[in-house]
Amino acid sequence: MNILEIEHCTVCYKNGTPAVSDVTFAVREREIVSIVGESGSGKTTLIRAILGLLPPGGHVTEGKIVFNGMDLVTADDRTLRDIRGRSIAMIFQDVGSSLDPIRRVGIQYREAVCAHEDLTKKSFFTRARDMLARMHLSDPDRVMDAYPFELSGGMKQRVGIAMGMTSAPRLLLADEPTSALDVTIQAQVVSQMKELRDRYGASMILVTHNMGVASYLSDRIGVMKSSRMVEFGTRDDIILRPKDPYTVSLLEAVPKLGGKMYERN
Amino acid sequence: MSGTELDRKGSDKDQEGETLLCVEHVSKVFPVKKRRLTAVDDVSLTLYKGEMLGVVGESGCGKSTLAKIIAGSLKATSGRVTLNGIEYPKLKGTAAKNHRRNIQMVFQDPLSSFSPRMKIGTYLSEPRRNYDHLPRSEAWREAGALLEQVGLPASFLDRFPHELSGGQLQRVAIARAIAIDPPLLICDEATGALDVSIQDQIAALLVRLIKERNIGCLFIGHDPALVRSISNRVAVMYLGRVVELMPSRLLEKEHRHPYTGALLDSIFDVYCDQSAEIRLLEGEPPSPLRLQSGCAFAPRCPQCTERCRRTVPELKDIGGGHFVACVET
């Protein structure tokens, strides 16, 4: 069963050329789909379009985005607001700048969760502390009390992931969720994302530049270049039997521990 | 530790050059609700001209704090930082202002270093106009060339920051930092938002510039494989301290600190077995609010012995430019 279907979707900003051109793919129940590809190829634009969270000037000009049988492109604001957070949650690429710099992290976290769930202060804090600890954040209370500038880049990112996962959404859209994390904490976060699927049956779209993470977590992978989805297939198709020359070049460019050293002459 | 000892710390004999930056016993403590948060704890490092020094370590271990202290945007609680022998954080007035161009930094969070109403072209031409008093038109033309160097079209000069993707912005920030040939370049997670193919081009560009212009570069990164391939030496940090420092070519097979081993074991290989369990670093993450008496890694270390809990291990020279802070080596 498909939980989300994106059909011939084109997204434009006001300066004209499409940022996403004619993209089609679907996400099944309990499936993890990764989107990898070129910087600037439209990955963020695509997953923001799903929830109607495009920046001003951005519009879906063609196509459908169907969630649970409902076209989100034509859905009204109220419907979208109901879906956001509860059924579909989003982890933003740049969590740091999506947090308000002059308000404490805990208050913003609570607002995000309580916007769609009735929780007492106490049960919110119990759950939030548990989520932060799962993200391997030490001192959850200090984190909740902090202003964003008092946290490191990766700590803010982990708060963003925790916020997105707290309500156990049916579909999680994660835009570069581990880009600011070192590899040991990345492994911890990846295991939590896997658990969200295995234990709670969530589906996921994961946008990432980390080919190793995409390869480990995904059931299927889409590769984007210059606004188009140049290849979409099972994890093994893309990783082991890539067809498009761009996918091949991307896999070759992954830094490897025993690999090349950059020339110094 | 004496000055000469510091100078040689972790250097590879054949790569040793003229000292550019000297960080000596630097610590940073933030007051947090009447408690002390030790973000950087007694770090000493040397960076040579034309050298790339890589830094890896756990999220929150103090990498950006150290970078900001070196960049001069944050004051150390104790310790000394010098560039070409000058203790620049102590400079005042015009001298301080003139010194600023010597160190350029690419910040971890690119969007926050842009002002939303400033065009990319203005942002990129600022350093050349401010420091070198270049006329606007000339600086603008140079800015276009800079964009092309980082793989972006010159037409982006007229765009605003929010009209660029994450990785495009990150490349603009890199372009600005290299615009004025700073003797010291600091890259804090400067390639984390790039796809691996563009990351490869940027890495090659940085390595070439550093060599050609004899720039010293501190390169903070989360991908040990990338950091190893781009830098001459790698420093590994854990809870505010440097726990291992070595020539990059030793990282994979000859690392000695158990935390370095845990880092390398946590990398997801592209050709991994999807059904294999993830290898997790067990145990509680450490808290900078509660520094312990012994080795900070002790509660999570498989090799931990009674001795480890008694004293904080110092960085120890084990030869070949390799330094380790672990009592069991």
Ligand SMILES: Nc1ncnc2c1ncn2[C@@H]1O[C@H](COP(=O)(O)OP(=O)(O)OP(=O)(O)O)[C@@H](O)[C@H]1O
């Ligand atoms: N608000 C905007 N106005 C105009 N153009 C935009 C806007 N936001 C993004 N773009 C452009 O649309 C294209 C797609 O951007 P998007 O952010 O979706 O890329 P991305 O694949 O997420 O890239 P990255 O991996 O670098 O984050 C880019 O070329 C970008 O410059």
Ligand SMILES: Nc1ncnc2c1ncn2[C@@H]1O[C@H](COP(=O)(O)OP(=O)(O)OP(=O)(O)O)[C@@H](O)[C@H]1O
């Ligand atoms: N202004 C501040 N006030 C209080 N605490 C701070 C401040 N800046 C940083 N810290 C704390 O200092 C520690 C180190 O932060 P830093 O940003 O240096 O980490 P980092 O190694 O760069 O991590 P990351 O890889 O996640 O970016 C963290 O615990 C952070 O919360």
Ligand code: SF4
């Ligand atoms: S000093 Fe002991 S606890 Fe610390 S890393 Fe070495 S063996 Fe492990």
Ligand SMILES: [Mg+2]
């Ligand atoms: Mg993006």
Ligand SMILES: [Mg+2]
């Ligand atoms: Mg940082």
